[in-house]
Amino acid sequence: MLETILTDGLTPEEENARLRAVVLALMDRSERAQSSGRPMGQLSHVVALEQQIRTRTRDLAETLDRLRVANARLSQAERDAVNARNNLADALEAMGEGFAMFDATDTLTMWNSRFCADLPDVRRRIGPGLSFRDYVRIVSDSPALNLPDMQARQRWVAQRMDSHRKRDVNFIVPLVEDHWLQVSEQRMASGGTAVTQTDVTGMVRNERIEHAKLLDEQAQMVRATLDHIDQGVMIFDAKARLAGWNRRLRELFSPPVDLLATGTPFTALLNNLMRRRQLGRGNIRAALTDWVNGPPFRPPLTLEIVQDEGSVLELTAQAMPDRGFVMSFTDMTKERRAIAEMHRLNETLEARVRARTVELESARDEAERANATKSRFVASASHDLLQPLNAAKLFLASLSAMDQQPAQARLTERITSAFGSVEQILGALLDISKFDIGAARAKPETLALAPLLDRLREEFTPVAQARGLQLRVMPCRAHVTSDQIYLKRILQNLLSNAIRYTDRGRVTLGVRRRGGVLRIEVWDTGPGIPEDKQTDIFKEFTRLDPTGSDGGMGLGLAIVEQACALLHHPLTLRSVLGRGTMFSVTVPKVSAPADDPTARPAPEPRGALDDLLVLVVENDADVRSAMMGVLEDWGASPIEATTLSEAQTQIAELGVPPDVILADYQLDGGETGLALIGALRAQYGPLPAVLITANHSPDLITQAEDSGILLLTKPLGLRRLRRLLQQVPLYARDGDGAGAQPAARGDHSYWLRDPAHED
Numbered sequence: 001m002l003e004t005i006l007t008d009g010l011t012p013e014e015e016n017a018r019l020r021a022v023v024l025a026l027m028d029r030s031e032r033a034q035s036s037g038r039p040m041g042q043l044s045h046v047v048a049l050e051q052q053i054r055t056r057t058r059d060l061a062e063t064l065d066r067l068r069v070a071n072a073r074l075s076q077a078e079r080d081a082v083n084a085r086n087n088l089a090d091a092l093e094a095m096g097e098g099f100a101m102f103d104a105t106d107t108l109t110m111w112n113s114r115f116c117a118d119l120p121d122v123r124r125r126i127g128p129g130l131s132f133r134d135y136v137r138i139v140s141d142s143p144a145l146n147l148p149d150m151q152a153r154q155r156w157v158a159q160r161m162d163s164h165r166k167r168d169v170n171f172i173v174p175l176v177e178d179h180w181l182q183v184s185e186q187r188m189a190s191g192g193t194a195v196t197q198t199d200v201t202g203m204v205r206n207e208r209i210e211h212a213k214l215l216d217e218q219a220q221m222v223r224a225t226l227d228h229i230d231q232g233v234m235i236f237d238a239k240a241r242l243a244g245w246n247r248r249l250r251e252l253f254s255p256p257v258d259l260l261a262t263g264t265p266f267t268a269l270l271n272n273l274m275r276r277r278q279l280g281r282g283n284i285r286a287a288l289t290d291w292v293n294g295p296p297f298r299p300p301l302t303l304e305i306v307q308d309e310g311s312v313l314e315l316t317a318q319a320m321p322d323r324g325f326v327m328s329f330t331d332m333t334k335e336r337r338a339i340a341e342m343h344r345l346n347e348t349l350e351a352r353v354r355a356r357t358v359e360l361e362s363a364r365d366e367a368e369r370a371n372a373t374k375s376r377f378v379a380s381a382s383h384d385l386l387q388p389l390n391a392a393k394l395f396l397a398s399l400s401a402m403d404q405q406p407a408q409a410r411l412t413e414r415i416t417s418a419f420g421s422v423e424q425i426l427g428a429l430l431d432i433s434k435f436d437i438g439a440a441r442a443k444p445e446t447l448a449l450a451p452l453l454d455r456l457r458e459e460f461t462p463v464a465q466a467r468g469l470q471l472r473v474m475p476c477r478a479h480v481t482s483d484q485i486y487l488k489r490i491l492q493n494l495l496s497n498a499i500r501y502t503d504r505g506r507v508t509l510g511v512r513r514r515g516g517v518l519r520i521e522v523w524d525t526g527p528g529i530p531e532d533k534q535t536d537i538f539k540e541f542t543r544l545d546p547t548g549s550d551g552g553m554g555l556g557l558a559i560v561e562q563a564c565a566l567l568h569h570p571l572t573l574r575s576v577l578g579r580g581t582m583f584s585v586t587v588p589k590v591s592a593p594a595d596d597p598t599a600r601p602a603p604e605p606r607g608a609l610d611d612l613l614v615l616v617v618e619n620d621a622d623v624r625s626a627m628m629g630v631l632e633d634w635g636a637s638p639i640e641a642t643t644l645s646e647a648q649t650q651i652a653e654l655g656v657p658p659d660v661i662l663a664d665y666q667l668d669g670g671e672t673g674l675a676l677i678g679a680l681r682a683q684y685g686p687l688p689a690v691l692i693t694a695n696h697s698p699d700l701i702t703q704a705e706d707s708g709i710l711l712l713t714k715p716l717g718l719r720r721l722r723r724l725l726q727q728v729p730l731y732a733r734d735g736d737g738a739g740a741q742p743a744a745r746g747d748h749s750y751w752l753r754d755p756a757h758e759d
Helices: 012-034 039-094 132-140 150-164 201-228 247-253 266-275 284-292 333-401 406-437 449-466 484-500 556-567 621-633 644-654 673-684 698-706 718-725
Strands: 098-102 108-111 168-175 179-187 193-199 232-236 242-245 301-306 312-319 325-331 445-448 470-473 479-482 506-514 517-524 571-576 580-590 613-617 637-641 660-664 689-693 710-713
Touching: 012 039, 132 150, 150 168, 179 201, 201 242, 232 247, 247 325, 266 284, 284 301, 284 312, 445 449, 445 484, 449 470, 449 484, 449 506, 479 484, 484 506, 484 517, 484 556, 484 580, 556 571, 556 580, 613 621, 613 644, 613 673, 621 637, 637 644, 644 673, 660 673, 673 689, 673 698, 698 710, 710 718
Parallel strands: 470 506, 613 637, 613 660, 660 689, 689 710
Antiparallel strands: 098 108, 098 193, 168 179, 179 193, 232 242, 232 325, 301 312, 312 325, 445 479, 479 580, 506 517, 517 580, 571 580
């Protein structure tokens, strides 16, 4: 009950008054109780009431004690708060900067005497409850703020309120009389804002002084630089008055001392130089005057001045942003004399070269005439000798049909064989002579391969069986475009060569389809051809085994190569020592004629470059973009890279290696296209590759050839590049993984060679 009577927050006087009322009420109740006629009951009631009064009095005393302790603590807290506030005020006053604090509602709650001390009119209007917006407005209206007009002050208010939204901001406020105030705002955890004002006038003025010193030092450095360059320099201001010059200018023109002074007009200097003929003759004066009087942003002017004594000067005039301009004079006398001497030497050298060229052309013409005479003689003699040889063969045939003694029969057989060899040699010489004198003419036509293959099977099966070999001719019903006579001669020479150099095993003639072309291949199981001999075997009168009795004269492959070149049929050689050799001839495939009963409908051949995946590695963005466009126009599918890592990433993303690589030799970071191709081949196999470079070094050419890489020099011949890319589908790798081997230099297939896959 005592808790309901005593309430927190009452003063001791109010508590005592309330207790007195309670005592009076109790005494009144006791008196009314005594008025009843029961004394004993009243006495016991009085005793109980006295006991309650004692208990209530004790509780009241304890409560009063607690109240006195709480009052004492509250008084101490109030004294501490006052002391803390006084200490904070003293600390703020001790600050050398102006300070103010706005609460979370942007209302001013505390500030020191230095706050807005540099703005006296604002200082007088600072007081409790001032909002931050009103504070900014008052400051913007102050005449102490160095702003030019009302619009500038309005913009300053907008910028100030915008920066107030930031958590931490610092800015400089310009004041009149060259004073500067730095204002810093810091958002507090309670949401309020602490504003600090610092006078930075001394700092700004010191910075100006240092900047002026720096400009002076830069001016001295510029002066020293001008005095040490090889050009004479004059600097003019926006009014065409001399502002600077260097020592080299005095050496070139030796002008009067009074003219080389700051402020001398350009016209005065020009008149002096022209009068002393230091600027040569001609319209130099008009050209310079028109340029100086031209628009502010005029283009540079360059003139060549030839002085009377023969010296050559190059004048360059350049406008500056401040409407001034600079003129420089470079002595080009030595360079011009060197160029003139070089021209004289070039003319002398060209005359000698022309004379030597005439001599060489005369010698070449004489050699060509002698070679043509020899070739015509061989052709004529071979043709004339074939007639009596044919007659002799008829006589030998008649003689063989007669009854002869065994010795005579053996002799007749040997004579027939000897005449056959002579006939073959004369026929080969006749073919070679036709190629030499340019008399060979091809007549391309559509022909079926099946009859040609049947004739070759019938012709060479007995020859192969005589040597214990198996000859397999795979059937083919396709049609091609070629010269029937030369194509047959090519295949005859290849089969004859294969049978001649194969001791055991088999010889196979077959046809493979490669897109829109056919590849006719001749395989053997002979000893193979060493790599260093694979080019020599196409030379005339070259044999790998000159001691062999049936090795021929070494003309067959020479005829094959020249006939393939005449027909534009690419020739390929692939050989592995101890395993055999493969020659192939690629011919264009065509549809069967309409009147051919064996013709079958066939799908249109795919374009030579359609969907050909080409990896272009080029570090120059413009060249790479142009190459990608050309390849896309040709129907290829190019991908681009600048380094080996990018190329590997591109291939990994596609999941398949490219059909061919076009790589620039010089790449970024010291990489080379040669090394890049080698790395990709080591990872993905013998990929066809072309190395493109402006380097004509013989060593680089040798390295590319040794690596089986075609080297094309810049500027790139697009017709040749396209012709080479068209060969890629024709020389795709076979299932055995062997790389293509060159037939000879000059054959389009040579560049697809990969020595790493020849075993």
